[in-house]
Amino acid sequence: MPSYLRKLGIEGLDGNSDVSKLFMELVHLRFIDHLILRGFHFRTMPCLDGLYNLQIDILKLDGLLASLPNFPYKIESLTLVNSSLDEDPMPLLGELGCLTHLKLRNAFTGREMVILHDGFPDLNVLCIEEMWNLKNVQIEKGGMSSLEKLEIKNCPSLESLPEEIGSMALLKELKMVTTKSIATKIRNSDLISKIWKVNINP
Template sequence: MPYLKFIHLERLDCLESFPDVSGAPNIERLILKLCGNLVEVHESLGSLRKLAYLRISHCWKLEYLPPLIDMPLLETLDLSHCCNLKNFPKVCSGMEKLSNINLHNCPQLQKLPEELGSMVNLEELRLSFWDHSANQISCFNFHTLPKLFLRKLDLSCRQIEDQKFLNNLHAFSSLEELCLSGNSKLLHLPSSISHLSRLKHLELNECQQLRNIQGLPSGIQILKATDCRVLEEIEDLTEEYKQLAVDRRLSIWIPGSKIPSWFEHQHHGREIALKFPTNRHTNITGFVVCVVFRNEWPFKQTEIEDSTLSIIYIPIGDFWRQMQLYGLKPDDWSPLLEGRCCLNLNVVSSSIRVERCGAHIMYKEDTESVQQITTSISDYRDLEDKHFVDWFFWYRIEFKVMNIDL
């Protein structure tokens, strides 16, 4: 089949062996997905020199790949969810286009070849695991990790015990995004993390022994640290880390049922109305929304309190951008800005019961309140949809303009 370019084989439990493809040298894209009984791959796959995309994922019985891959045009290599994969093939030095490697949920894989260090365009490496509580996870041998000029490195749920590796993170000076979530061995951030001058995104979710967060790079923009149950201290983020509070959505989730008193607009239920002061609307920087909801999930644990308090900051930039995406122009909102209409805020959810909500309009002079909010950051989400709503976990915040009696 000399003219064959694409192969996509999915959910074929009858497939036990991927055959010799030396007669099809022009394959550009190859996908083997959810082939639960695939146990071997012919070594000729490693010599597809025109292959640009290779995905062998969710092939749970596959243990070995071809010993050598020589694919000078390969850009993406996805081997995720191959739970029994034990070897990573040797890589020829000419594979300079390789930019993305996903080895997510490959618990038996313990090392990478040193040849990856010559991959000058390799930007993303994902060595994460989906379940940090699973007993079958092998500790990754980080001594084998070559020096790479990565932009993104995901080590979620890899139990990093090697302090020497953690203390030499400055070897990854090009990193922009680092994920260390699910690491039960991490007690505090290594000092070397402060040397990652390009780091903008750091995830530390579910680090159950993490007690403090200090020494962050000054350029950090996104910090996620959800479900860190013994976390006691986060350093003052208001001075050096101003990028964290520039046009960013922030949220804090804590046990509790009392809305802070500085939310001057409070109401029982899921709906509340906000009125813009006529002489101050040009100084508005955003909205802070507080929601008290009842925990009624079937997986509720005894140590979780009955009610949870969620505080979310929505910058005014998001509000105006959504307004434009919704086809509305500033002139259409003059009744709101002039105080002749109010903004109706509605908490919409099918999975939680909202008991009470509150809102606060944030102004430029409210710098102290902004500082209080930015010292406890747990989630940030990019603006993705074109609906005039803002999604946060199990609920969304919906705005509507309502007429009011003057």
């Protein structure tokens, strides 16, 4: 691999893929900062704990995960797609102190996500999509204190926003794609009265 490579995408990973050698090679690529790993169809991806040793800023994982890997602590942007995790990923992801952008699409199959009081200290943008079973998002006081933009798309069981939304001083933008009845309920909520830009469809 060229030592000047900045962005790398790898497809077709499954449980039989040996990624340990790959991660060892990537450690020596001083300039790479953007990594995309995609699983093979509906097979579970291999153990990705070797990611922890990489000096990358942007990471996208697209595929089934048995559990969350050990992410590089200084990662700034993380996207999880089709992970279908059974366990709430938010407590662990909230420990990534440098994370500014987080996108979760079909990443969690459970009904409740909890953001702890000290979770996601630098997170600016959170996007949640296609969480079909998600009914409740709880944000403890002080959690995601730097959040500026929240996007929620196609989460038909999520009928209300977390109460903490109303006291987030930096939250400037809310985007939602949901059912008509939920959209009406959210528009009439006092929680969004202080948000400068609100776009809810339909």
